[in-house]
Amino acid sequence: MLVLRTTRSCPVSLTFLFVLALALAACDSGGSGDEADDGPYPALRRQSSFPVGVAITTDHLGEPSYQQVIKRVFNSLSGEYEMKPATIWRGIGQYNWGPADLITAFAFRNDMRVHGHTLVWHSSTPAFIQNFRGTDEAFDAAVRQYITDVVTRYRLTVDAWDVVNEAFDDGNGQFRNTVFRQRMGPDYVAKCFQYAREADPNVLLFYNDYGTIWNRRKADAMFAMIDDFQARGIPIDGVGLQMHISHNWPAMADIQRVVDGIVERGLMVHISELDIKINPDNAITAPTPERLESQKQRMMYIVEMYRRIPARLQYGITLWGLSDKDSWLIDFEGRPDWPLLFDANLEPKPAYFGFLESLD
Numbered sequence: 001m002l003v004l005r006t007t008r009s010c011p012v013s014l015t016f017l018f019v020l021a022l023a024l025a026a027c028d029s030g031g032s033g034d035e036a037d038d039g040p041y042p043a044l045r046r047q048s049s050f051p052v053g054v055a056i057t058t059d060h061l062g063e064p065s066y067q068q069v070i071k072r073v074f075n076s077l078s079g080e081y082e083m084k085p086a087t088i089w090r091g092i093g094q095y096n097w098g099p100a101d102l103i104t105a106f107a108f109r110n111d112m113r114v115h116g117h118t119l120v121w122h123s124s125t126p127a128f129i130q131n132f133r134g135t136d137e138a139f140d141a142a143v144r145q146y147i148t149d150v151v152t153r154y155r156l157t158v159d160a161w162d163v164v165n166e167a168f169d170d171g172n173g174q175f176r177n178t179v180f181r182q183r184m185g186p187d188y189v190a191k192c193f194q195y196a197r198e199a200d201p202n203v204l205l206f207y208n209d210y211g212t213i214w215n216r217r218k219a220d221a222m223f224a225m226i227d228d229f230q231a232r233g234i235p236i237d238g239v240g241l242q243m244h245i246s247h248n249w250p251a252m253a254d255i256q257r258v259v260d261g262i263v264e265r266g267l268m269v270h271i272s273e274l275d276i277k278i279n280p281d282n283a284i285t286a287p288t289p290e291r292l293e294s295q296k297q298r299m300m301y302i303v304e305m306y307r308r309i310p311a312r313l314q315y316g317i318t319l320w321g322l323s324d325k326d327s328w329l330i331d332f333e334g335r336p337d338w339p340l341l342f343d344a345n346l347e348p349k350p351a352y353f354g355f356l357e358s359l360d
């Protein structure tokens with residue numbers, strides 16, 4: 001996999017290369033995941049024809065045990081928070097690049113792709129933007145500058161960006177009334193995609209959301225937006241389906257329907273934040289063999305469904321975390337769960353082997 005995107009026409013800045021070199025020096029010294037694989041179980045990245053990703057934090061990169069599994073098993077990385085505006089955007093023209101640079105450097109060192117998550121998200125908006133003091137024009141210019149600067153900095157190391165995350169409301173499928181919509185107008189999503197495309201003619205641009213599987217109105221609204229983009233020539237390359245699901249929900253046919261809608265429009269499909277809850281009913285206090293098996297079956301369905309997508313539209317499947325003990329869902333749901341591929345000891349679970357079996 002090409003990680004430094006050498007097809008780029010624009011020269012990368014010396015400052016960036018300097019920072020990259022520093023970050024590389026601070027990073028792991030192990031080999032890349034493409035070297036001889038003598039691990040205790042087969043690595044997904046070696047078995048899969050499409051990229052398999054994981055969301056990580058820079059804390060994880062500091063843990064040798066995590067590092068080993070991440071670089072052996074996966075070939076795509078998303079930052080759990082490092083590439084979000086709340087982390088990067090400190091003021092107009094002021095940026096905190098450190099955490100994102102660590103991730104791109106680790107990925108470069110280990111022959112991994114980086115998926116940029118995310119440029120605009122109402123839940124990760126710094127206070128100075130949320131409470132912006134200035135005209136609507138100045139707000140628009142600030143967003144444009146942010147998108148331009150972030151996309152430009154990572155032109156050579158980030159393959160794709162989630163340009164806007166979660167633009168639609170849950171209930172009625174209308175656009176969320178975010179500060180971006182209030183300040184930039186109803187066409188703000190299209191503007192953000194255009195700003196990203198202007199900054200980089202080659203980077204892939206994704207719309208990412210949850211709930212499009214189980215909320216028909218939200219899916220309809222998303223597809224209406226995409227149809228409008230395509231009719232007007234607004235750039236969009238793919239759709240991210242977050243896929244925070246459960247072992248027994250939602251219906252498989254509902255997942256297939258939304259995937260079909262993306263494929264029909266010629267867009268790439270990213271299962272972008274996969275986790276599969278096994279305790280949605282708060283009925284267990286430790287993983288049971290039955291529920292782990294049910295999680296495995298669901299994982300196999302997802303992978304088999306994914307493999308039926310035309311290869312050119314398979315952007316990849318990304319797990320939202322490595323180990324069950326670090327899953328965001330434990331805080332978010334406020335109850336125990338075990339939604340990922342690795343247990344607390346970083347041992348692969350039945351769902352991991354289900355993923356592997358489905359690649360045969």
Ligand code: XIL
Pocket residue numbers: 080081165242273328
């Ligand atoms: C979550 C992270 O996992 C948490 O660590 C953070 O505190 C909040 O964000 N949808 C998204 C992700 O698009 O960015 C969210 O990630 C999970 C839901």
